Amino acid sequence: MQQAQENIVELPNEVLLKGITDLLEEGHTATLRVRGNSMRPFLEDRRDSIVLAHVTHINIGDAVLAEIAPGKYVFHRIIAIDGENVTLMGDGNIRGTESCTKADVKANALAVIRKGKEYSTEGKHWKRYSKLWMRLTPVRRWLLAIHRRLPLNWR
Amino acid sequence: MKIKEGFELREMCGENIIVAKGVQNIDFNKIISLNETAAYLWKSIVGKEFTPESMAELLRMEYEVNEATALADTQELAKAWQDAGLCE
Numbered sequence: 615m616q617q618a619q620e621n622i623v624e625l626p627n628e629v630l631l632k633g634i635t636d637l638l639e640e641g642h643t644a645t646l647r648v649r650g651n652s653m654r655p656f657l658e659d660r661r662d663s664i665v666l667a668h669v670t671h672i673n674i675g676d677a678v679l680a681e682i683a684p685g686k687y688v689f690h691r692i693i694a695i696d697g698e699n700v701t702l703m704g705d706g707n708i709r710g711t712e713s714c715t716k717a718d719v720k721a722n723a724l725a726v727i728r729k730g731k732e733y734s735t736e737g738k739h740w741k742r743y744s745k746l747w748m749r750l751t752p753v754r755r756w757l758l759a760i761h762r763r764l765p766l767n768w769r
Numbered sequence: 770m771k772i773k774e775g776f777e778l779r780e781m782c783g784e785n786i787i788v789a790k791g792v793q794n795i796d797f798n799k800i801i802s803l804n805e806t807a808a809y810l811w812k813s814i815v816g817k818e819f820t821p822e823s824m825a826e827l828l829r830m831e832y833e834v835n836e837a838t839a840l841a842d843t844q845e846l847a848k849a850w851q852d853a854g855l856c857e
Binding site for chain 1: 781782783784788793794795796797798
């Protein structure tokens with residue numbers, strides 16, 4: 615009758631994330647598991663989680679949840695802000711970027727949970743990693759290729 | 770028993786989920802969701818004293834189910850809620 619905690623319910627992103635952005639607007643924060651590998655090397659598909667909050671202001675380098683097209687959400691990093699226009703790129707992506715407006719940025723990450731350990735996005739680990747990884751963008755292709763070949767528990 | 774205060778049943782994307790009021794973070798990795806029948810029972814008994822027997826009666830008012838099955842189901846449900854810390 616009841617779905618116990620060990621049951622995993624997967625909801626389509628467009629449904630779940632719309633519901634979540636409503637909760638965030640009410641002042642809640644939400645922890646949810648990531649899907650996909652576009653935020654590698656830090657976040658691994660279906661293993662790691664993020665803690666989202668309603669966004670108040672954004673900066674370059676922030677990892678945010680954005681609705682890049684109606685019903686299509688990504689959790690990527692802001693790489694440029696130009697007036698109202700925002701450009702995003704996943705840490706695990708080599709070239710592809712997304713564009714949206716500031717209003718489309720629905721949430722930012724308060725923390726990321728990697729291998730069960732929580733890192734505040736205001737903390738030095740995440741900040742250091744973010745700075746370094748953004749600087750390494752030109753050589754990302756090779757670093758990610760190596761990362762992909764590592765056993766899961768090393769990633 | 771009784772549902773503890775501070776829990777709220779809300780519908781999100783077609784799922785009935787239990788949200789603790791006042792708890793800021795909602796962890797979607799361990800959320801409690803109720804199916805339609807459980808949600809009906811929740812709404813009927815929230816804020817009131819209930820027993821598996823009284824829930825079974827409510828169940829039989831709404832669904833075609835025999836007494837024994839209804840009671841077995843509501844006993845299981847009450848236990849699950851208790852284990853999850855939702856009622857006292």
